[in-house]
Amino acid sequence: MSAMVRLEGVGRRYGTVRAVEDLNLEVDRGEILALLGPSGCGKTTTLRLIAGFEPPDEGRIEISGRRVAGAGAFVPPERRRVGMVFQDYALFPHLTVRQNVAYGLARDEKRNSRLSAVIRLARLEGLEDRMPHELSGGQQQRVALARALAPEPAVVLLDEPFSNLDAALRARVRAEMRRILLAAGTTAVFVTHDQEEALSLADRVAVMFDGRVLQAAAPEELYERPADPRVARFVGEANLLRATASGGRALCALGEVPLREPASGPVEIMLRPEQLLVDPSPDGPAEVLEREFYGHDQLVRLRLPDGERVEARLPGSRRLRPGGRVTVRVASPAVAFPRPAH
Numbered sequence: 001m002s003a004m005v006r007l008e009g010v011g012r013r014y015g016t017v018r019a020v021e022d023l024n025l026e027v028d029r030g031e032i033l034a035l036l037g038p039s040g041c042g043k044t045t046t047l048r049l050i051a052g053f054e055p056p057d058e059g060r061i062e063i064s065g066r067r068v069a070g071a072g073a074f075v076p077p078e079r080r081r082v083g084m085v086f087q088d089y090a091l092f093p094h095l096t097v098r099q100n101v102a103y104g105l106a107r108d109e110k111r112n113s114r115l116s117a118v119i120r121l122a123r124l125e126g127l128e129d130r131m132p133h134e135l136s137g138g139q140q141q142r143v144a145l146a147r148a149l150a151p152e153p154a155v156v157l158l159d160e161p162f163s164n165l166d167a168a169l170r171a172r173v174r175a176e177m178r179r180i181l182l183a184a185g186t187t188a189v190f191v192t193h194d195q196e197e198a199l200s201l202a203d204r205v206a207v208m209f210d211g212r213v214l215q216a217a218a219p220e221e222l223y224e225r226p227a228d229p230r231v232a233r234f235v236g237e238a239n240l241l242r243a244t245a246s247g248g249r250a251l252c253a254l255g256e257v258p259l260r261e262p263a264s265g266p267v268e269i270m271l272r273p274e275q276l277l278v279d280p281s282p283d284g285p286a287e288v289l290e291r292e293f294y295g296h297d298q299l300v301r302l303r304l305p306d307g308e309r310v311e312a313r314l315p316g317s318r319r320l321r322p323g324g325r326v327t328v329r330v331a332s333p334a335v336a337f338p339r340p341a342h
């Protein structure tokens, strides 16, 4: 697949702050990519660099095979064929839904048919003559998305697109947004600090820390095979245990654990809470410390014989009481990260 957006060695400083550093990223044609990371890691700056709201200090940016920034080139935002969906939607308050969506469309013979197609795609039929303040949050967001998609941009950029919606609405709007983006066949990059949002909406997630991409991978791979302990912790709950590896196995406080990839020497292993199998047993080596009950499942915090603590996720129907003794087995191989020897 050909890359629709490519960033190579991109850097951007604000005074002494390195917002983005040696950033490398490719977004394939038709792909939905999430930029995920903690506050201040450079997500918004990356989006603004792609959009052309600011120039990189270093590196190159290409959109659809064309150099738009770097090595002397700088194509302004309006000539990059990017569509933007802002956090607050930025709809024109004095224009109707139809006028908002039509805003970026050329005045040619295709205008009306394109307008109807986008309004249908975003399920805005019947709302065309309303003003933005007469719409729900979810509807406003669909207008913003339709306005961005109307001119058939090479890539749509979305900055924290769900942050203005309440929790109950979010999951539904998320699925709707994915449907619209897939139906439009557009390439999209969206920024979020919410791992669930990234994993559920994106085809691929780029996890950023300190201005760099630590890993870019499909949601399943990121969750099951994080490349770095920070990624492991950011995309879900992670038990990280000191261990000593030899070939395909590692010895840790849980005993001998199989590894996904062979390793040797001091390592840190990562197990998701659902990889631990816990059974009550009067003389079990581990103790239940706490339990958080969620209905369909529960998270139990356990103390292992050497004092290390782990979390396990179990079906809600299992009866485990704080203070009870349990055995802990590992259901599937762990990921190992190198650990510097002390």
Ligand code: ATP
Pocket (backbone or CB within 6 Å): 014, 015, 017, 018, 019, 020, 037, 038, 039, 040, 041, 042, 043, 044, 045, 046, 193
């Ligand atoms: P958040 O999730 O909080 O929006 P982010 O990951 O989008 O964060 P950026 O907004 O890209 O992060 O900011 C990256 C770093 O650059 C931060 O340290 C931020 O304070 C700094 N920064 C961003 N914009 C500017 C600016 N215009 N002037 C000075 N510093 C800036």
